[in-house]
Amino acid sequence: MDQGYYRSIRKNFFLSMILVPVIPFILSLTIGYSYFINALETNTIASMKRIVADHRQMIESFLRERTDDLMFILHEYRYQELSRSEVLEKVFRNLQSRSPAFVDLGVFDQNGSHVAYQGPYSLKWKVYRDEDWFKQVLAEGSYVSDIFLGYRQVPHFIIALTKTENGRKWVLRATIDTHMFSELVEKVRIGKTGEAYLLNAQGELQTRQRAGRGLMEKPPDTIEYPDAAGEILTYIGTDLIGEDFLYATTWLKKKEWLLVIRQEKADAFGALRAAAYRIILISLLGGAAIIGVAFYMTGRIITRMKQMDTEKENLGHQLILAQRLAELGEMAAGFAHEINNPLQIIRSEQTLIEMNLDDLKQSGDLKPSEGLAEVEDSMAQIKLQIERCSGITQAILKFGRQGEPRLQEIDLREFIPQVTAMVAKKASVHGIAVTQEISAATPPVYGDPGQLQQVLLNLFNNAMDAISAQHGASGGRLCIQAGPDGDNQIEIAVSDNGCGISSENLKKIFSPFFTTKPVGKGTGLGLSVCFGIIDKLGGEMTVDSKRGEGTTFTVRLPGAA
Amino acid sequence: MEKMRMMLVDDEERFLSTTEKLLKKKGYDVIIAASGQQALDILNRKSIHVVILDVKMPGMDGIETLREIKTRFPLVEVIMLTGHATVESAVDGLKSGATDYLMKPTGLDELIEKAEEAFEKRRRLEEKIRLAQSKKFMKSPRDIIREAENVSD
Incomplete structure (x- = not known):
């Protein structure tokens, strides 16, 4: 404004x-x-x-x-x-x-x-x-x-x-x-x-x-x-x-x-003059009081209004982002579906070629040669790339078709340790100390356990990747905190001391297909899927990071009450 | 033992022809159909054990075709072939009576494996039916009469 x-x-x-x-x-x-x-x-x-x-x-x-x-x-x-x-x-x-x-x-x-x-x-x-x-x-x-x-x-x-x-x-x-x-x-x-x-x-x-x-x-x-x-x-x-x-x-x-x-x-009329003086005095004092109160109240209300507008704006941004993600997901899903058909044909053709090559080799029509080896290598590569494409389209389809969450009450005091246990092995391999600080007062949340698990695992994995990039195999710290956050909200924070995220990348972090991982290692959909899940649950997800020091992802979810 | 006869239903001509070739090379008896309607026509004429059915087709789509097949030829096993990598469309199919589902792009081996499983199921089913029928034949005529009386009660 x-x-x-x-x-x-x-x-x-x-x-x-x-x-x-x-x-x-x-x-x-x-x-x-x-x-x-x-x-x-x-x-x-x-x-x-x-x-x-x-x-x-x-x-x-x-x-x-x-x-x-x-x-x-x-x-x-x-x-x-x-x-x-x-x-x-x-x-x-x-x-x-x-x-x-x-x-x-x-x-x-x-x-x-x-x-x-x-x-x-x-x-x-x-x-x-x-x-x-x-x-x-x-x-x-x-x-x-x-x-x-x-x-x-x-x-x-x-x-x-x-x-x-x-x-x-x-x-x-x-x-x-x-x-x-x-x-x-x-x-x-x-x-x-x-x-x-x-x-x-x-x-x-x-x-x-x-x-x-x-x-x-x-x-x-x-x-x-x-x-x-x-x-x-x-x-x-x-x-x-x-x-x-x-x-x-x-x-x-x-x-x-x-x-x-x-x-x-x-x-x-001396009394009149005295009264007039008093009235003037009262007017001045009263006027000053009114102006003072008006000034103070106006200041407060305008400040509050600005605050609310900013909140509204932020909420608007969040909504726009969520909506854009949903649209993008829809489009990507349709697109992935269409790609799957030709991909299916390529795959069949590739299988046919392989089969025919085998037949020709066995019948002796095709002598082993350098050229044949190269053809076979190419075929293997084509097969590999088809697999890769297939992986991408699967990921896109998953992103696009989130499906309606199956809501139930989740007790985070039990749930978070369960999810954390899933990554305990990986964490210990990479020398990462995992700490959990889950407040006993954490109220239950309403959500889809599968989706929430997906979100947490995604955050844990990202954190561990960032830690490995910064510390190698020792000295990593991963901290999971959870607790009530006023207004019947629950806050889950996942902090790491990994390599952090540059402020430029921070802006795009929830955008689909945005990834800093090497080609073929990530689809760039993980966090945007997480964002979509949390948004659907009526919560919000924010990130705070300092390059070289670490990153904290914060998820706020409405309580089940 | 009867040999598995399967039918591929998809609107992609090239996929049909290539897969047909591949399956034939592997020694399977395979018939192809380019639409749901065509598939039903073929089912009318020929005995088919396993149908591999694409979900998304112009005209009569996969789910519709599946329902039609299941009402008219309940013994035919149907495997849904879906481009959607979600469980939802697969669940839809399974609820409507499909035996299993495959996700595009699927490999030949995977396809054969699922088809074999379905055929196995079909065979067991036929076995049961045959067994049940033979039991009936082995009942004494008196039993049969009594049974009929019970029913009419």
């Missing part, structure tokens, strides 16, 4: 080995990840909303409480009382003890004149008639301002209430410490980057922003406003510096203030 064939198989196999597990692997990771994102987003947004709602509640209750504080004063005291600074001072101290957020407290008459003031600034007798807040508080009864600078040029916001007394309105106003209020608003902590701030209707900061923006400035955030009060809007916006933020906004104070809570997206 060519390398390209294996390469393409290897490629296909490798790819499918990777793709088949990788696709569900990636799918499950992706699906898991997307579900996780979804759940996390829902979760994060929900918690953001909850925080916003809680915070709004807190801020609103703060403002309400402060308003209620003032309301209480308004109800408890009359204008005349509060206009007196010692009363106001006492009330203010009470107020501050309730909430330190109060910075000052002032009383105004209907015209906006600051009648009484208690606080760090000297604002008494300033007139506020034209101030926005004053107009509004007179109009609406209560008022919470945005943060503004006012006369004092310090950001602050006020809570003002009005009361009508004897047909005249007067106003109580308190300033809330923006610092404290800011702290209250900013107190929200979500993750590392979460913050909260308030914007007024103009989008100006009412509390500080962590990015360093001060009060009354406009933050560069993209602010989206919810439609109705009480509604919470969440969205993702981009900061000036390009950072993505998760925003949640809700209206406060009758849609005058907007509570904004924001958190850097990366921070809000």
Whole structure:
């Protein structure tokens, strides 16, 4: 098989080995990840909303409480009382003890004149008639301002209430410490980057922003406003510096203030990033494992395939050889049969000639002469050659017509020594030491005893011929080994230390008519007949030889079981 | 004693004629036939003791001829002459009633030897038959009648 064939198989196999597990692997990771994102987003947004709602509640209750504080004063005291600074001072101290957020407290008459003031600034007798807040508080009864600078040029916001007394309105106003209020608003902590701030209707900061923006400035955030009060809007916006933020906004104070809570997206979805890193890590490790396993398995399978193909190829060779032998045998047998007829005639003619010569000699018609002697010698030679031809055709016919083996169980532990005994005499004449190593565990084989004997004798004789050629009459060794060979096979090995076979001849050793023996000594059919016999029994026959060192013929036969 | 008369059956004309010459020179009475059919014809007309029959012939082949001979002339001894050096074809012949077999190329001496053996067998057989028949003749008429009654039972 060519390398390209294996390469393409290897490629296909490798790819499918990777793709088949990788696709569900990636799918499950992706699906898991997307579900996780979804759940996390829902979760994060929900918690953001909850925080916003809680915070709004807190801020609103703060403002309400402060308003209620003032309301209480308004109800408890009359204008005349509060206009007196010692009363106001006492009330203010009470107020501050309730909430330190109060910075000052002032009383105004209907015209906006600051009648009484208690606080760090000297604002008494300033007139506020034209101030926005004053107009509004007179109009609406209560008022919470945005943060503004006012006369004092310090950001602050006020809570003002009005009361009508004897047909005249007067106003109580308190300033809330923006610092404290800011702290209250900013107190929200979500993750590392979460913050909260308030914007007024103009989008100006009412509390500080962590990015360093001060009060009354406009933050560069993209602010989206919810439609109705009480509604919470969440969205993702981009900061000036390009950072993505998760925003949640809700209206406060009758849609005058907007509570904004924001958190850097990366921070809000930090768990997501951790999960993503983990998923990437798992993908990499899993992918590497899949590729590694695929690589290893592909390698193993391809190796096994190559091995099997080689075995198949060898088996194919063996089959082809056996088939070729069978065809050749068939042909040779037909051929030998046809030769036998003319050979028969030649033989008869030769006999007739001989007989006639004898008659002529006896009758005296033929005088003994040199010529006659030569004729007689030729006749003898013709007879000899006819015998030789006859021997060859007989051998060929035997080779061609193996006949079906008569199968029976053969116990090699008894059988091999019996066959070996047949050549014991010849071996001892040639000074060959014969050893037999037959394992007691050798199972019986199924075969034709006559044929198996033929095979063994052939191998023994070949071995002894090779030994004689190498060692003469001493120093030869012939070893017969037999034993189980796994897979219910029995191996019989016949080894000699004879002259060995050249690698060139080794290739042709089982071919019919191949012989290295001198002309007339061998037909070259012995081993090919043996090969055919073993093949028919479902076994195989191999040879291993080293020139000048020896030869081992190995016969493997299936066990009888 | 009767002299052995043999018949050679083969499709090779030259083999027939030469072998005929050789056998005649050796003093044997020999008839030749070039086919199975011809051999049967001759058997119809003449008394033959031993037939040497080639297995492979065109037309009616050796085995077929052998069976025909054995059914029609059971006493004739047949020696199969085969070009196949295997026991199988010989066994086939022997199973069908051949006395023996010869393998091509066979020598004259071998052929004569086997023919003589076959003839000897034939002679012994004929001897037995003759003996059996003479015993029958020597039985008393009463025995014969009793025998016949036993058979009819």
